Structure formats: structure tokens, C-alpha cells
Amino acid sequence: xxxxxxxxxxxxxxxxxxxxxxxxxxxxxxxxxxxxxxxxxxxxxxxxxxxxxxxxxxxxxxxxxxxxxxxxxxxxxxxxxxxxxxxxxxxxxxxxxxxxxxxxxxxxxxxxxxxxxxxxxxxxxxxxxxxxxxxxxxxxxxxxxxxxxxxxxxxxxxxxxxxxxxxxxxxxxxxxxxxxxxxxxxxxxxxxxxxxxxxxxxxxxxxxxxxxxxxxxxxxxxxxxxxxxxxxxxxxxxxxxxxxxxxxxxxxxxxxxxxxxxxxxxxxxxxxxxxxxxxxxxxxxxxxxxxxxxxxxxxxxxxxxxxxxxxxxxxxxxxxxxxxxxxxxxxxxxxxxxxxxxxxxxxxxxxxxxxxxxxxxxxxxxxxxxxxxxxxxxxxxxxxxxxxxxxxxxxxxxxxxxxxxxxxxxxxxxxxxxxxxxxxxxxxxxxxxxxxxxxxxxxxxxxxxxxxxxxxxxxxxxxxxxxxxxxxxxxxxxxxxxxxxxxxxxxxxxxxxxxxxxxxxxxxxxxxxxxxxxxxxxxxxxxxxxxx
Numbered sequence: 001x002x003x004x005x006x007x008x009x010x011x012x013x014x015x016x017x018x019x020x021x022x023x024x025x026x027x028x029x030x031x032x033x034x035x036x037x038x039x040x041x042x043x044x045x046x047x048x049x050x051x052x053x054x055x056x057x058x059x060x061x062x063x064x065x066x067x068x069x070x071x072x073x074x075x076x077x078x079x080x081x082x083x084x085x086x087x088x089x090x091x092x093x094x095x096x097x098x099x100x101x102x103x104x105x106x107x108x109x110x111x112x113x114x115x116x117x118x119x120x121x122x123x124x125x126x127x128x129x130x131x132x133x134x135x136x137x138x139x140x141x142x143x144x145x146x147x148x149x150x151x152x153x154x155x156x157x158x159x160x161x162x163x164x165x166x167x168x169x170x171x172x173x174x175x176x177x178x179x180x181x182x183x184x185x186x187x188x189x190x191x192x193x194x195x196x197x198x199x200x201x202x203x204x205x206x207x208x209x210x211x212x213x214x215x216x217x218x219x220x221x222x223x224x225x226x227x228x229x230x231x232x233x234x235x236x237x238x239x240x241x242x243x244x245x246x247x248x249x250x251x252x253x254x255x256x257x258x259x260x261x262x263x264x265x266x267x268x269x270x271x272x273x274x275x276x277x278x279x280x281x282x283x284x285x286x287x288x289x290x291x292x293x294x295x296x297x298x299x300x301x302x303x304x305x306x307x308x309x310x311x312x313x314x315x316x317x318x319x320x321x322x323x324x325x326x327x328x329x330x331x332x333x334x335x336x337x338x339x340x341x342x343x344x345x346x347x348x349x350x351x352x353x354x355x356x357x358x359x360x361x362x363x364x365x366x367x368x369x370x371x372x373x374x375x376x377x378x379x380x381x382x383x384x385x386x387x388x389x390x391x392x393x394x395x396x397x398x399x400x401x402x403x404x405x406x407x408x409x410x411x412x413x414x415x416x417x418x419x420x421x422x423x424x425x426x427x428x429x430x431x432x433x434x435x436x437x438x439x440x441x442x443x444x445x446x447x448x449x450x451x452x453x454x455x456x457x458x459x460x461x462x463x464x465x466x467x468x469x470x471x472x473x474x475x476x477x478x479x480x481x482x483x484x485x486x487x488x489x490x491x492x493x494x495x496x497x498x499x500x501x502x503x504x505x506x507x508x509x510x511x512x513x514x515x516x517x518x519x520x521x522x523x524x525x526x527x528x529x530x531x532x
Contacts, residue, residue, distance in 0.1 A: 019191070020151075020212050022205050023177045024198025035143025041183035043193045047174050054151075054170050055130055056143045059118065061153045061161050125163050129170050149182045151212070154221030154232055157302060157330045162221040165230050168245040172208055211243055220330070222302045226255035233258075233304050235332060236388065238357060240304075252493060256302045257529045259495035261509050264291055264322060265311035266501050270338055274401065274439065276510050278432035279311040286500035288318045292325055293520045294500050299329040300524035305356075308335035309509065320347050323354040332356045336396060340370035343377035352383050352390050359394040359424060363401050365413050371395060372417055386420065393421055394464075399448060400428040400439040407441075408451065415459040423461055425452070427468025431510040446476040453480060467491055467508075492532030498525070507532045 023045070030049040032042035037053060044050045119139055123132045130138075153161045153169075172178070181191040200206060211232075218235040228247045231254075233240040240258075242251060266283030268275070298306060306326050313319055313335045326333035334357040342348060342358075352358075360371045375385055375393060383390040395414060399407050414421055428439050455461045470477065470487045478484050492507035499506065504515035505528045516528045 019181050019194075020173065020209070021179055021181060021194065021197035022200050022209065023179055023196055024200060026177075026196040026198060028179060028193050028196050035138070035141045037149050037182055038144060038146035039183065041191060042181070043191075044180040050174050050178075050180060051130060051134065052138055052143065053145070053180055054173065055122070055126075055135065055138045056145050057151050057153070058122065058126075058161065058166070059139070060145050060147075060150050126167060129167055129174070146182075152216050152219070154215055154219040154230075155330075156221060157299065157304070159330060162223070162230070164223055165221050165232075168230075169208075169211070172204070172245070176205070176208075178208075207243065211241070214239070214241055220304050220332075222256060222258070222304055224251070224255050227251045229254075231256070231258055231304065233332070235356065238305070238332065238334075238392070252490075254494045255526070255530070257298070257494075257496050257525065258303065259305045259307060260298050260303050261495065261497040262291075262294065262298075262306050262308050263310060263497070263499045263501055263509070264308055264313055264319075265316045267315045268310055268312040269315070270312065272338075272433070274398075274428070274434045274437040276429035276431040276434040277309075277311065283311050284501055285311075285316050288321065290503055290520055291318070291322055291500045294498055294503070294518075295322075295325050295329065295331075297518075297522055297524050298498070299331060301526050301529070303331060305332040305334065308333070312339060313337055314339040314342060314345070320351055320354065323351065327354055334359070336361060338367075340367065340374065343374045348377070349381055349383065352378055352385075355391040357392040357394060359396045361396045362410070363398065364406060365409050368395055368410055368413055368418070371421075375418065375421075394424050395421060396424045396426055398426045398428055398439075400441050400443065403441055407448070411451070411455050411459075411461065415455060415461055420460075420462075422464065424464040424466065425469055426466045427470075427472060429468060429510045431512070443473075446473065446480065449473065449476060449480045449482075468510075492529075496525075496529055496532055505529070 028043060028045050030043055030045045032044065032049065033040050035052060035056065037056070044053050119132075119136050122130065122135045126135070153166050156162050173180075179193065179196070181193055183191060214232060214234070216234065216236075220233045220235060222231045223229075224231060224242075227244070227249075229242050229244045229251055231240065231242050244251075263277075263286070265285045266277065266279050267281065267285055268277075268279035268283060269281040271280075295306070308319075308322065310316070314337050316322070319335070323333045323335070333355050335355060336359040338361045340360070342351070345351070360367075360374075362368045362371065371393065378385055378390060385391060385393040395410075395418075397407070397410065402410070411423070414423060428434065428442070452461075452463050456463055465477070465487075467490070471490070474487055477487060491511065495508075497506040497509040497511070498504075498518075499515070502515075503518045503520060505518060505525055506515040507513065516531070518525070518528075522528075
């Protein structure tokens with residue numbers, strides 16, 4: 001098992017807890033209170049006890065949303081359990097009506113029918129891990145796992161557990177010398193068997209533990225067949241890793257466009273003389289129907305994250321509807337703006353609740369102060385950026401447009417007044433208006449890297465660096481200790497750009513190539529992405 005790439009950020013105290021430890025050469029005995037994994041200490045070290053826990057974990061993960069036929073499901077036409085959004089649209093259902101069709105069926109048919117459905121599904125999908133008899137017995141035992149002792153398994157874009165990833169992970173945990181420890185952590189004491197955990201230099205063991213640490217209650221998972229990789233992305237933080245259970249080869253080109261830059265408008269009234277999109281106040285908006293077609297194509301392409309740009313995205317009259325359209329298909333919805341009056345919009349609250357992240361383009365301390373005011377406005381209505389119910393805020397800066405003094409003062413202000421707000425640094429793009437504009441602060445040395453390393457270490461500011469900066473400074477970044485797995489410098493390899501105004505796909509938003517024209521009738525953009 002090998003981690004191939006990692007990205008941080010977007011484009012608990014409880015009564016019980018679990019941990020998975022590697023035992024090395026140590027041997028310990030399993031013990032638990034039957035099939036109940038909650039307050040009492042438990043240790044699961046042999047294959048059979050680990051299997052039971054992992055099977056119960058599947059059942060607690062809502063691994064399948066299959067519901068038998070009822071009057072309610074007949075109304076919705078819901079036969080296939082995995083096409084919920086299509087059913088809602090086709091039969092013009094409200095979300096409440098759809099939810100009632102699910103839970104109404106459970107109430108009408110009761111537990112026995114649901115057990116049979118669960119058993120049949122698990123036997124079919126997990127026969128390589130669990131026997132039919134083992135599955136049926138475990139379901140009938142009605143075992144219990146406390147919510148803090150569950151392994152939350154990564155989900156497909158349709159909301160179901162990614163079975164292929166789960167089976168690969170389960171196989172390692174069952175067959176290798178891992179133990180599952182759990183129980184009451186209120187007293188602050190370590191689990192009695194925690195002392196038997198061992199360090200390992202084995203890459204597969206270290207990777208397994210890192211992946212277990214990464215996955216949580218809200219992680220998307222997409223399988224890249226051509227590279228035999230799984231791409232995992234946390235919906236609450238945007239953090240992403242690419243991991244393979246079988247291949248050690250470096251992945252240089254994804255078969256799926258993981259991230260899409262989606263241009264929804266060419267309209268912008270800010271008049272930035274360096275705008276690489278050459279957007280103006282006369283610029284046109286993309287047609288909403290074309291945008292919906294593009295989002296459907298991206299969903300079919302198994303894109304995980306859409307970064308909306310422009311122009312100025314907040315000028316598009318359908319911005320909120322676009323964000324909702326993306327979220328409906330379980331993709332991450334992000335956008336970049338220079339609108340420092342975002343909090344004055346009537347739909348401000350709904351935008352914050354719908355978007356996963358909002359990046360504010362800033363080139364001075366005063367503009368960053370404007371973002372701080374927007375954060376205050378969000379808090380005043382009970383929303384805290386980066387929390388479960390509110391978009392994460394980012395500060396985006398192009399350091400080459402700032403003096404060294406302004407850059408340092410900006411970072412100091414973020415550290416002092418906007419604790420825990422991530423910063424994304426962008427490279428200057430010699431494209432559009434930016435071709436003629438000559439920035440005065442082009443980096444001549446790598447001291448800027450030392451500056452951000454200082455603020456990262458001493459002030460805990462989280463930094464992201466775009467592909468343009470990476471391509472220019474990759475050697476120096478690695479020499480100064482930046483993890484190479486976190487650096488992606490080549491455009492069109494893991495992401496691309498879709499201009500919904502012209503309905504063209506490009507390698508990047510600043511590519512000088514003509515792009516590939518779409519008709520709007522394509523099922524997906526995999527073929528187009530493969531050419532980059």
C-alpha cells in the first residue's frame with residue numbers, strides 16, 4: 001500500500017473511542033463484551049473478532065440505501081437504490097417526499113426484511129471477506145458499535161460506501177498484525193493494551209495507519225482504474241490523498257479529472273489591469289442550462305471538486321443555484337471572489353451554508369481586513385467559517401503583485417486577526433491583460449519560501465501553492481523541505497478547465513491552446529481530458 005500524493009485544504013472528546021495499532025512481533029489476546037463495542041475496553045486481535053467488528057462497521061455506515069417496494073416507493077418510481085437525484089428530478093419530488101419514501105418503507109416492512117436485504121447485498125459484495133453464514137449470524141446478533149468507535153468508510157459520489165476500497169482495507173487489517181482497541185476514554189487513561197503497539201518502517205504499514213488517520217465521517221472516494229489508485233478527499237477540509245494498495249508506480253496522469261476550474265461568467269467590473277482572463281463589465285454570463293449540462297458531465301466523469309471562477313462569479317444571477325446543483329451531485333463546490341460586499345447579499349447565509357469553500361482574492365492588508373469583516377458578519381448570524389455548516393474561507397494572494405513589506409504585513413495580519421484562516425499563494429500568469437502588465441515584485445530569490453515556512457511553523461498558518469508557483473520553484477521548494485507529494489505542477493494531469501461561457505475544455509484557465517469545443521450533449525469529458 002502506498003500514498004502517491006497528498007493535498008491539504010480546498011482548490012473529540014467523547015465517552016468512547018477506538019484506535020487501530022500495529023503490533024509488530026507482539027501477540028495479545030482478544031477480549032470484548034460479546035458484539036458490543038462501546039464503553040467497556042475491548043481488544044480485537046484475531047481474525048474472527050476483527051471480521052465481526054468490520055462487518056458491524058459496514059452496517060453502521062449506511063452501506064446501502066436499498067428499500068423494498070411500498071406505496072411510497074411506487075409513487076417515486078424508486079427501484080434502483082443508487083439513482084436518488086434522477087428520481088427526484090424525474091418525478092418532481094421534494095426532498096422530504098423522497099426521504100419519507102425511504103424511511104416509510106423501513107417502518108412498513110420492519111427489521112426482518114431489512115436484515116434480508118442487508119444480508120443478500122453483503123454476501124454478493126463482500127463474499128471474498130465474509131462467509132454467508134458469518135454475515136447472517138452477525139446481523140442476527142444485533143451487535144452494537146458506539147458512534148466514536150466506528151471506522152467511517154469513504155463514500156462514492158452517490159453516497160454509498162466504496163466497496164472496493166473497503167475490501168482492500170479490510171483485507172490488510174484482518175490478515176496483518178493489526179489490533180483494534182476501544183473503550184471508555186473519559187478518564188484520560190490509555191487503553192491497557194496500547195503499550196503493545198509497535199513502530200514500523202514498512203511502507204505498507206505506515207501508509208495503512210496514515211490512511212486510517214485520514215478517513216472520517218465525510219470522505220469522498222473515487223477509483224482511478226488506469227492507475228489502480230483511490231483518490232480520497234475530505235469534504236470538511238478539502239484535504240486529499242491518492243493511495244494504491246497494489247501499485248508502487250508514480251502516477252503522473254489521472255484517468256479522471258479530479259478537480260475542474262469552471263468559468264461561469266466573463267463579467268467583472270473591478271478592472272484589474274493584470275487580469276489573465278481579460279474580463280470586463282461588458283463580459284457575458286454563461287447560460288444556466290449550459291452550466292447544468294457541464295455539471296452533469298463532470299459528475300459522470302467522477303470529478304470530486306469544482307472550483308468556480310470568472311470573471312467575478314458573484315455577478316452571475318444563478319450563483320446560488322449553481323452551487324446547489326454541484327452539491328446535489330455530491331461534488332465539492334468552491335468559488336473565488338473579489339466581492340468584499342458578499343455579506344450584503346440577501347442570499348449570503350444560504351451561500352455560506354451551500355459552498356464548501358470561498359477564496360477571496362486579496363493584494364493588500366486593507367482587502368484582507370474586508371474579508372475579516374465578512375467573517376464577522378457570518379459569525380453574527382451564527383455561522384463560523386470552516387465549521388460543519390459553513391464554507392471555509394481562504395485568502396488568495398499573488399505575492400508578485402505585492403512588495404515584500406506588504407506581503408509580510410499581510411501574513412502578520414492574518415496571523416494576528418484571522419487565526420486558522422488558510423492562505424493560497426498564486427503564481428503570476430502572463431496571459432490576457434497580464435501579458436502586458438509587468439509586476440514589480442517578481443521573485444528573484446527563494447527567500448519567499450523561508451517567509452512562508454516561518455509563518456507555517458511559528459504561527460501555524462496553513463499555506464497552499466498553486467501549480468504556476470510550483471512549476472517555477474519546485475526544486476527550491478523541495479530543497480527547503482516541502483513534501484514532494486504535495487506539489488502538483490503540470491496542468492491537465494489531474495485537473496482541467498471548462499469555460500461554460502464558450503463551452504470549451506482547456507488544459508488550464510491560462511492555456512494558449514484553442515481548447516476543445518463541447519456540444520453540451522456529451523455524457524462526460526473523459527475523452528477530452530485524456531488528450532491533455
